[in-house]
Amino acid sequence: MSVSTEKHIAVLGAGPAGLMAAWELVEAGFKVTIIERDDHVGGMCATQTFSGKHGEYRFDFGGHRFITKNPKLLEFVDELMGEDLLYAQRKSVIRYRGRIYQYPLAMVDLIKNAPLPLLVGGAIDLGKQLFKPKPQDQSTVSFAEWIESRFGTTLYKHFFEGYTGKLWGIDPGFLSGDWASQRISLMDLKDVARRLLPGRRSSVRTYARQYRYPKLGFGQLYTRLAEVLETKGVEIVLNSDVCGLTVTHDNKIEAVEYEYEGAVTSLFCDEVISTLPLSLMCKLTGFDSGLEFRSLRFMNMPMETDNISDNTWQYLSDPEILGTRLQEPKRRSAHMAPEGRSSVMIEIPCDKDDDIWSMEGDRLQQRVFSDLESLGVDPKLATGEYFTSYTEHAYPLMDMTYQTKREKAITHLSQFGNLIMTGRQGTFRYIFTDTAMEMGMMAAQSVIDGHDRRREIFDFRNEKTVIEVQSVA
Numbered sequence: 001m002s003v004s005t006e007k008h009i010a011v012l013g014a015g016p017a018g019l020m021a022a023w024e025l026v027e028a029g030f031k032v033t034i035i036e037r038d039d040h041v042g043g044m045c046a047t048q049t050f051s052g053k054h055g056e057y058r059f060d061f062g063g064h065r066f067i068t069k070n071p072k073l074l075e076f077v078d079e080l081m082g083e084d085l086l087y088a089q090r091k092s093v094i095r096y097r098g099r100i101y102q103y104p105l106a107m108v109d110l111i112k113n114a115p116l117p118l119l120v121g122g123a124i125d126l127g128k129q130l131f132k133p134k135p136q137d138q139s140t141v142s143f144a145e146w147i148e149s150r151f152g153t154t155l156y157k158h159f160f161e162g163y164t165g166k167l168w169g170i171d172p173g174f175l176s177g178d179w180a181s182q183r184i185s186l187m188d189l190k191d192v193a194r195r196l197l198p199g200r201r202s203s204v205r206t207y208a209r210q211y212r213y214p215k216l217g218f219g220q221l222y223t224r225l226a227e228v229l230e231t232k233g234v235e236i237v238l239n240s241d242v243c244g245l246t247v248t249h250d251n252k253i254e255a256v257e258y259e260y261e262g263a264v265t266s267l268f269c270d271e272v273i274s275t276l277p278l279s280l281m282c283k284l285t286g287f288d289s290g291l292e293f294r295s296l297r298f299m300n301m302p303m304e305t306d307n308i309s310d311n312t313w314q315y316l317s318d319p320e321i322l323g324t325r326l327q328e329p330k331r332r333s334a335h336m337a338p339e340g341r342s343s344v345m346i347e348i349p350c351d352k353d354d355d356i357w358s359m360e361g362d363r364l365q366q367r368v369f370s371d372l373e374s375l376g377v378d379p380k381l382a383t384g385e386y387f388t389s390y391t392e393h394a395y396p397l398m399d400m401t402y403q404t405k406r407e408k409a410i411t412h413l414s415q416f417g418n419l420i421m422t423g424r425q426g427t428f429r430y431i432f433t434d435t436a437m438e439m440g441m442m443a444a445q446s447v448i449d450g451h452d453r454r455r456e457i458f459d460f461r462n463e464k465t466v467i468e469v470q471s472v473a
């Protein structure tokens, strides 16, 4: 093996965080090798192409959109993508019990669509809300308690309970309030009421309607980035599963082992930036963190028609319906389906290797067809073609025990002085792409200037109240 005199950094994972770490490092003159398990870059932000009888279709792993409050990052992405970065408008609805609600809720729409008990219940809850103190420390309350204390029981039962249970596969009473505080784009029922008044806007959070989206799917952003990285000398090793680490007696990672075409290869390096799941890195170093992820399976289907609806997302709240979201990729970019045709994607939560994960594709398609029918989408509009895809580490399972487990995992890995964990999986955080990219850059910066930012990365953008921001786009 040839020994290089320049500092060699191994970046594990070619998702947004890994690619951005590589960008910063190569710009600063480091030698960089990225090791990626899949046969493509982009991680959960990749886009797959499907050749159907009417032409090419593109499907993200669950439709993505780019929003950020970091103007420099947007400028970077803009420059990278040029005219291929489109503007798109988000329009979403909630489907529940045969009714369709605008998302976010709007007064006229609600009065028109909601059944009387929901309106009366919501109004009574609002009255009670005005006088009730709310638990402030979401680390000790469950998702169910957090939502009920802010939105009241009526809205919780209608819009949160079934959807959340289906998404996470656990009772919302066992889910941490952390997830609610970081994901729900309104603070409480009073805020809902304020928003519902014509001409009023929530003072707490804004809701990004406009977003950026690459012409050929979200993944185009990362294939483009990878192309540029390769021209700058970054080596990207695909189809390579990181399966071990060689650690010296003083806890330095000396080499990363990966399996490629059945053979294990060691990559010797000076430092490691890992975007692999926190639980996996613990396992590779002999520690069982107990942290778990919720998975997704996607049913992707070309349609004969050119338009299913004008919605970007349809949230499917009924627990009897298998999927949590119905999407029409063409709503993001017209290039996601051949001219005159469309497609649908259903996001189905599951656990790796459970019945849904393992279900034979034709059977799953039949099940999805019957769900579509109940949602008023004629399954006969489907061409009959389909493919399914998977995301194993879709969501870090933020149950009531996750914070303790996460802290133990962080403490365990911090003993390896030349290892920096970063990105969504690596820090076990429910974050968007832009934050993962920023985290990747922070990790690289730590290597570049030698300043240990590991704790900072784990806590980066950990705001309790603002996740969904007005896009600087």
Ligand SMILES: Cc1cc2nc3c(=O)[nH]c(=O)nc-3n(C[C@H](O)[C@H](O)[C@H](O)COP(=O)(O)OP(=O)(O)OC[C@H]3O[C@@H](n4cnc5c(N)ncnc54)[C@H](O)[C@@H]3O)c2cc1C
Pocket (backbone or CB within 6 Å): 012, 013, 014, 015, 016, 017, 018, 035, 036, 037, 038, 041, 042, 043, 044, 045, 061, 062, 063, 064, 065, 066, 067, 240, 241, 242, 243, 275, 276, 277, 280, 296, 347, 391, 394, 395, 422, 423, 424, 425, 426, 431, 432, 433, 434, 436
């Ligand atoms: C359904 C869904 C919808 C989303 N929508 C949006 C959205 O609209 N906007 C937005 O900004 N964000 C969205 N996100 C979040 C976004 O996908 C993540 O924030 C982003 O992908 C995180 O990037 P990352 O690089 O940290 O992790 P990842 O994208 O997961 O990349 C990690 C990489 O590590 C690789 N890897 C794992 N194990 C190994 C191994 N053993 N060996 C080698 N490589 C390995 C993986 O293959 C992967 O390529 C969504 C997420 C989901 C699940």
